[in-house]
Amino acid sequence: xxxxxxxAAAAALAMGGSAFAAGHEPLKVGFIYVGPIGDGGWTYEHxxxxxxxxxxxxDKVETVYQENVPEGADAERAMTQMALQGADLIFTTSFGYxxxxxxxxxxxxxVKFEHATGYKRADNVSTYSARxxxxxxxQGIIAGHMTKTNKIGYIASFxxxxxxRGINSAYIHAKKVNPDVEFSIVWAFTWFDPAKExxxxxxxxxQGADVILQHTDSTAPQAAAESAGNVIxxxxxxxxxxxxxxxxxxxxxxxxxPYYIARTKAVMDGTWASVDTWDGIGAGMVGIGEIxxxxxxxxxxxxxxxxxxxxxxxxxxxxxxxxxxxxxVWLAEGETADDGTLAGMDFxxxxxxxxxxx
Amino acid sequence: xxxLVKRPQPSRAWSYATPVLAVLMTMVAGGAMFxxxxxxxxxxxxxxxxxxxxxxxxxxxRGQLLVKAAPLILIAVGLSLGFKAGIWNIGAExxxxxxxxxxxxxxxxxxxxxxxxxxxxxxIIAGALGGWAWAxxxxxxxxxxxTNEILVSLLLVYVAEQLLAKMALGALRxxxxxxxxxxxxxxxxxxxxxxxxxxxxxxxxGVVAALIAVIFGYVLFARHMWGFQIRLTGESPRAARFGGVxxxxxxxxxxxxxxxxxxxxxxxxxxxxxxxxxIDFNVGYGFTAIIVAFLGRLHPVGILLAGLLMAxxxxxxxxxxxxxxLPSAAIQAFQGMxxxxxxxxxxxxxxxxxxxxxEVA
Numbered sequence: 126x127x128x129x130x131x132x133a134a135a136a137a138l139a140m141g142g143s144a145f146a147a148g149h150e151p152l153k154v155g156f157i158y159v160g161p162i163g164d165g166g167w168t169y170e171h172x173x174x175x176x177x178x179x180x181x182x183x184d185k186v187e188t189v190y191q192e193n194v195p196e197g198a199d200a201e202r203a204m205t206q207m208a209l210q211g212a213d214l215i216f217t218t219s220f221g222y223x224x225x226x227x228x229x230x231x232x233x234x235x236v237k238f239e240h241a242t243g244y245k246r247a248d249n250v251s252t253y254s255a256r257x258x259x260x261x262x263x264q265g266i267i268a269g270h271m272t273k274t275n276k277i278g279y280i281a282s283f284x285x286x287x288x289x290r291g292i293n294s295a296y297i298h299a300k301k302v303n304p305d306v307e308f309s310i311v312w313a314f315t316w317f318d319p320a321k322e323x324x325x326x327x328x329x330x331x332q333g334a335d336v337i338l339q340h341t342d343s344t345a346p347q348a349a350a351e352s353a354g355n356v357i358x359x360x361x362x363x364x365x366x367x368x369x370x371x372x373x374x375x376x377x378x379x380x381x382x383p384y385y386i387a388r389t390k391a392v393m394d395g396t397w398a399s400v401d402t403w404d405g406i407g408a409g410m411v412g413i414g415e416i417x418x419x420x421x422x423x424x425x426x427x428x429x430x431x432x433x434x435x436x437x438x439x440x441x442x443x444x445x446x447x448x449x450x451x452x453x454v455w456l457a458e459g460e461t462a463d464d465g466t467l468a469g470m471d472f473x474x475x476x477x478x479x480x481x482x483x
Numbered sequence: 484x485x486x487l488v489k490r491p492q493p494s495r496a497w498s499y500a501t502p503v504l505a506v507l508m509t510m511v512a513g514g515a516m517f518x519x520x521x522x523x524x525x526x527x528x529x530x531x532x533x534x535x536x537x538x539x540x541x542x543x544x545r546g547q548l549l550v551k552a553a554p555l556i557l558i559a560v561g562l563s564l565g566f567k568a569g570i571w572n573i574g575a576e577x578x579x580x581x582x583x584x585x586x587x588x589x590x591x592x593x594x595x596x597x598x599x600x601x602x603x604x605x606x607i608i609a610g611a612l613g614g615w616a617w618a619x620x621x622x623x624x625x626x627x628x629x630t631n632e633i634l635v636s637l638l639l640v641y642v643a644e645q646l647l648a649k650m651a652l653g654a655l656r657x658x659x660x661x662x663x664x665x666x667x668x669x670x671x672x673x674x675x676x677x678x679x680x681x682x683x684x685x686x687x688x689g690v691v692a693a694l695i696a697v698i699f700g701y702v703l704f705a706r707h708m709w710g711f712q713i714r715l716t717g718e719s720p721r722a723a724r725f726g727g728v729x730x731x732x733x734x735x736x737x738x739x740x741x742x743x744x745x746x747x748x749x750x751x752x753x754x755x756x757x758x759x760x761x762i763d764f765n766v767g768y769g770f771t772a773i774i775v776a777f778l779g780r781l782h783p784v785g786i787l788l789a790g791l792l793m794a795x796x797x798x799x800x801x802x803x804x805x806x807x808x809l810p811s812a813a814i815q816a817f818q819g820m821x822x823x824x825x826x827x828x829x830x831x832x833x834x835x836x837x838x839x840x841x842e843v844a
Binding site for chain 2: 155161192201203205206207220224284285315468471
């Protein structure tokens with residue numbers, strides 16, 4: 126093949142694209158992962174979604190993936206290479222792939238892209254995310270009841286709205302059941318780095334925390350809590366049930382499978398359109414993992430009631446009165462947060478100490 | 484029994500042959516690993532070494548090869564100066580980060596003014612100065628207080644990473660970024676971007692700079708007094724001192740040049756392929772360049788080839804991971820094998836093999 130512009134190549138792919146609609150070849154679905162598929166957390170769950178797509182459609186799809194793709198210039202190449210190889214639909218599953226996804230999508234107008242947790246869309250780029258903060262509310266209730274030292278450690282990844290929402294939601298609900306609770310937050314600046322995550326967990330435990338919440342993807346904090354003893358944790362992104370019943374007492378499970386199946390089906394049917402999806406417990410995108418026997422029955426019942434109230438829409442985790450950290454009013458009595466504010470959340474709520482890194 | 488006998492002179496023929504031999508041995512051992520993973524070894528090796536250069540989509544990958552190799556070559560040429568003289572700058576990664584921060588900061592300071600003739604050259608100067616200044620810290624500490632430049636330059640990488648996070652979250656953060664960290668995208672700001680000079684070629688100013696650095700490096704060693712002094716210092720520090728080489732000036736020169744080149748690499752990356760200052764902007768070019776420098780035998784042309792080979796294993800490796808479903812760890816192991824074999828067969832350059840009973844000790 127002679128040197129051509131990418132646009133020409135993309136046009137050729139588009140022709141290939143129309144061929145599959147007639148049932149001549151399988152739909153090719155690509156996945157770009159930020160961690161290894163064996164991380165036991167975030168990427169592991171996305172890969173389960175990929176396998177569910179394969180199980181659902183059988184011979185009608187072919188899936189490809191690339192793991193450990195750094196967020197930045199390398200991601201752009203990984204996506205381009207998938208598009209060149211004939212992918213019809215590409216899921217880019219980390220926030221840092223946002224600009225690369227938009228750039229590559231502009232070069233391949235006939236390939237559909239789905240970017241997780243970002244906010245930039247285009248005609249062939251959808252965004253999707255889950256309302257993890259709903260799960261954090263349930264965690265907060267359990268954590269507030271379970272802590273004896275009243276110190277809760279939180280391993281945060283990057284200071285982006287998604288992570289800040291999680292911290293605020295967990296804190297509000299822990300405080301509700303235990304007014305003396307304090308949060309210590311460590312910013313790890315990584316999504317997946319078992320050594321760093323274990324260090325953070327150990328440091329928090331040494332400072333007296335007996336509950337560790339994590340917004341990073343590996344099971345290392347679970348292992349650190351297990352060896353320390355008498356510390357509880359929650360599975361992050363995946364159930365992490367191998368650490369149940371202690372230290373892992375529950376979990377937030379990301380279930381991407383229904384979404385991935387639906388979007389793949391939409392491409393097959395020719396009904397795919399650019400949308401912004403943000404689903405939570407109610408739609409099943411966020412699941413609460415089995416609450417283990419380490420949690421007293423009444424606490425478990427309270428947590429499950431909260432989960433059900435969020436699921437049926439009768440309760441919104443950010444319901445006033447809530448003040449911002451500086452004491453100013455954010456939500457008045459009974460007022461609930463709108464999605465726009467939540468999507469760009471860059472402040473702590475009242476009572477949290479320390480600053481968001483900036 | 485096999486004996487190693489030291490050669491009176493390092494073998495010239497072997498110093499050319501060992502890299503090729505190492506690549507071949509890597510293909511055999513790596514192929515065995517891929518076969519053990521249940522993949523067709525020939526197909527994997529072809530995907531890594533052949534397809535990016537001559538395959539169906541080579542028109543794209545050849546350009547990417549340049550994009551990936553340019554920062555490696557630019558940094559490695561700078562490092563090779565010091566390495567030849569026994570001055571060990573291990574912190575190119577930090578100098579790369581500082582170059583990116585300083586260059587991007589200058590570009591962002593002018594946003595949204597349109598004056599490419601002014602802004603882009605200023606960014607280049609700022610990038611080089613940023614890297615240079617970061618390298619001057621270990622240089623001055625070494626010449627003044629005799630500290631170990633290996634430790635100081637390495638530890639400054641971690642300081643630079645913290646500074647990078649601080650910049651992405653604070654001073655250089657995109658005010659229109661919806662609360663997310665990271666600067667504005669420089670590649671979308673015409674006056675500050677480092678675009679492809681010919682669309683689809685991968686050729687950006689960083690590639691041009693890398694080629695110029697190779698030529699300068701070559702001329703320096705072949706013709707210039709500094710090049711001679713560097714070689715002399717590396718080979719015989721005592722003779723160098725008697726010959727009038729001033730160690731202090733040499734340390735400042737070598738660290739300064741390598742820092743400036745690493746800074747330039749960072750600037751061209753942040754304004755081009757990466758596009759923005761983000762918390763995890765750096766992906767290890769500064770460390771990989773150390774390998775490239777030695778792989779290229781500290782010779783500018785060797786470094787050029789080594790940088791391209793390294794880039795090929797990255798790009799081909801990624802393609803293999805994606806197309807053939809290989810775990811990324813297998814690709815890393817494959818790259819590791821390449822370096823291992825290079826070091827292992829290097830022994831043939833300095834030693835010859837003797838077969839038979841141990842009559843020669």
